Amino acid sequence: MSLSMAAIPAAFLTVGAVFLPETPSFIIERDGDTDKARILLQRLRGTTSVQKELGSILAAKFKDYGFMDKEYAYLVLITMCVFAAGFAWSWGPLTFLVPTEICPPEIRLAGQGIVVAVVFLMTLAIGQTFLAVLCRIKSGTFFIFAGWICLMTMFASFSLPETKKLPMEQMEQVWRKHWFWKRIVGEEEEEKQAGKTALPSM
Numbered sequence: 001m002s003l004s005m006a007a008i009p010a011a012f013l014t015v016g017a018v019f020l021p022e023t024p025s026f027i028i029e030r031d032g033d034t035d036k037a038r039i040l041l042q043r044l045r046g047t048t049s050v051q052k053e054l055g056s057i058l059a060a061k062f063k064d065y066g067f068m069d070k071e072y073a074y075l076v077l078i079t080m081c082v083f084a085a086g087f088a089w090s091w092g093p094l095t096f097l098v099p100t101e102i103c104p105p106e107i108r109l110a111g112q113g114i115v116v117a118v119v120f121l122m123t124l125a126i127g128q129t130f131l132a133v134l135c136r137i138k139s140g141t142f143f144i145f146a147g148w149i150c151l152m153t154m155f156a157s158f159s160l161p162e163t164k165k166l167p168m169e170q171m172e173q174v175w176r177k178h179w180f181w182k183r184i185v186g187e188e189e190e191e192k193q194a195g196k197t198a199l200p201s202m
Helices: 002-018 024-030 034-045 051-062 070-089 091-102 105-137 140-159 168-177 181-198
Strands: none
Touching: 002 105, 024 034, 070 091, 091 105, 091 140, 091 168, 105 140, 168 181
């Protein structure tokens, strides 16, 4: 069931990829048709001010912008590897690990499916807004992401209890004793009890 729910957004991505246009850089690389590339950029950006972007593509194509120092190129590569490794060992799997550990067995599959759908939705939102934000506030974009990471780290540190080596049978007790979630869990239990007492006896 969890794999099937994850396949739904994957199917939308697969079908949508068929209708994606070729990139302007690919058009210039294959055909050298700058007019077609300019029209495509206008469609993608929704504006006619695409000369700077087209110039960047042509610069990359014809190598007229100079070159990157070897030492700086290695530094960029190492930084990218450190970032990818850090994400793969921390926030990357955390979004899939948490619902697996904290959700009761009867709703675990649904919880995992919802998590996958939210991850795809947020990836879509970031992909659609990143370039626009980067063009407006430039390097400030990365400070925004850093701020979100700090908020996420604080949330995980203070709001998520430690569930390591705990069996699923004790998971409910962990939430009952947590300083924040015990109020919500207690309210849900009261509502369940109220619903049971409201049922007519047979």
